[in-house]
Amino acid sequence: MTGAEATLDPAIAARLKRTKDGLVAAIVQQYDSREVLMLGWMNDEALRRTLTEGRVTFWSRSRGEYWRKGDTSGHYQYVKSVALDCDGDALLVEVDQVGAACHTGQRTCFIADNLGAVAIERPSRIERH
Numbered sequence: 001m002t003g004a005e006a007t008l009d010p011a012i013a014a015r016l017k018r019t020k021d022g023l024v025a026a027i028v029q030q031y032d033s034r035e036v037l038m039l040g041w042m043n044d045e046a047l048r049r050t051l052t053e054g055r056v057t058f059w060s061r062s063r064g065e066y067w068r069k070g071d072t073s074g075h076y077q078y079v080k081s082v083a084l085d086c087d088g089d090a091l092l093v094e095v096d097q098v099g100a101a102c103h104t105g106q107r108t109c110f111i112a113d114n115l116g117a118v119a120i121e122r123p124s125r126i127e128r129h
Contacts, residue, residue: 008048016044017089023059024091026050028101031080031094037101038109040069042091047082054079056093075099 007013016024023041030037040058042050046066049057056077057068070076077095084091102109 006048006052008044008051012047012051012084013044015084015088016047017087018043021061023061024089026056026058026091026093028056028077028093028095028097030097032096035108036110037095037097037107047091050079050093051082056095069101070098073099075101077101 018024022043024043024047026040026042026047028037028040029035040056041061042057043059046057046059049055049066049068055068055070056079057066059065060067076098077093078098080094080096082091082093097107100107102111
């Protein structure tokens with residue numbers, strides 16, 4: 001950019017519903033297998049970088065700084081698409097993940113304790129009341 005700071009497209013920014021800290025949840029999913037990899041947080045600048053640079057950038061709530069997945073670990077996330085949900089309060093970032101997505105070294109962050117939810121089969125016929 002020449003003399004001007006890059007900003008998130010105002011049309012996109014206007015659609016976001018942020019937390020009081022100015023953040024939006026970003027769910028990261030492997031683009032081809034649909035595996036849910038992780039949840040991170042983005043502010044407007046992190047989203048702008050993600051949309052324009054082709055690699056996923058987050059805002060670290062604990063460190064108070066930007067971090068681009070893979071810069072220190074080598075576990076890169078290459079952007080395939082970014083979608084905003086109907087309420088404007090969550091992003092779905094589809095990526096091509098290289099290596100582990102989780103800071104624990106696991107492929108996905110969603111391998112922890114199963115909470116024991118009751119799983120049932122969908123009825124063949126659903127009655128509407």
